[in-house]
Amino acid sequence: MDVVLPCLDEAEALPWVLERIPSGWRAIVVDNGSTDGSADIARSLGAHVLHEPRRGFGAACHAGLTAATADVVCFCDCDASLDPARLPAIAGLVLDGSADLVLGRRRPVTRHAWPLHxxxxxLELARLIHRRTGLRLHDLGPMRAARRRPLLALNLTDRRSxxxxxxxxxxxxxxxxxxxxDVPYRPRTGRSKVTGTWRGTWQAVRDMRAVLAERPAAGKVHAETPRGAGR
Structure with missing residues (x-):
């Protein structure tokens, strides 16, 4: 399995994150302009390190996806808020055909793990997602898994939040x-680039509203349906 880990100044969190990667899995750390030596730390700990010069969470994630070679690709935040040891359970639901895209619903382990804003x-995103797609979800799920080739066929274009x-x-x-x-959600190591401030959070929401405004082209499907879809 390949695990894509978008990284921006996560030197403090990386040792814990990388030691929790399941045995035999490949950690793809995508450095997105770190100035704290994150890339060197990740490399020294055995990760496959990529450098994505375009700033943006999506740019880092997509660079990792295009570099992946495994059938199933996982994504996980690199700030120690999510435990990569949980990834086999996430990926297993894709492998056994239970789902095509599995999202880890964050369940805070402490009151301070997830700021109120x-x-x-x-919650607002969940409401908008339901209105746009009909899916009743509770969380956008930063820990997730899906098959690589169908993911690439989605032709994702957003390179930000x-x-x-x-x-x-x-x-x-x-x-x-x-x-x-469900996956446990812990207080992140270091300050969030997005949810650490009200301004950052609502900027991300504004970016996501633009995505929700997308409509599929008439008579076209964005991507192949993966094996196991519709079960």
């Missing part, structure tokens, strides 16, 4: 089976 933004949402919307438009499963 970020939770409110997430809207990338995870665009993946979900286009998967829904293509008839994929989407599933949530």
């Amino acid at each position: 970020a939770r409110l933004a997430n 809207g990338y995870p949402l665009q993946m979900l919307v286009r998967a829904a438009d293509a008839g994929w089976q989407v599933m949530e499963t």
Whole structure:
């Protein structure tokens, strides 16, 4: 399995994150302009390191996806808020055909793990996602898994905060089976680039509203339906 880990100044979190990658899996750390030595740390710990010069969460994620070679690709934040040891359970639901896209629904382990403004933004996104796609979800799910070739066929274009949402919307438009499963959510190591401030959070929401405004082209499907869809 390949695990894409978008990274921007996560030197403090990387050792814990990388030691939790399942044995035999490949960690693809995509450095997005770090100035704290994150890339060197990741490389020294055995990760496959890429450099993505275009700033943006989506740019880093997509660079990792295009570099992946495994049948199933996972995505995970690189800030130690999510435990990569949980990834086999996420990927397993794709491998056994239970779902085509599996999202880890964040369940905070402490009151401080998820700031109130970020939770409110997430609730609003869940409402908008349901209105746009019909999917009843609770979380956008930064820990996720899907098959690589169908993911690439979605032709994702967002390179900022809207990338995870665009993946979900286009998967829904293509008839994929989407599933949530609970994962523990811990206080992140370091300050968030998005949810650390009200301004950052609502900027991300604004980016995502633009994605939700997308409509599939008439008579076209964005991507192939993966094996197991519709079950």
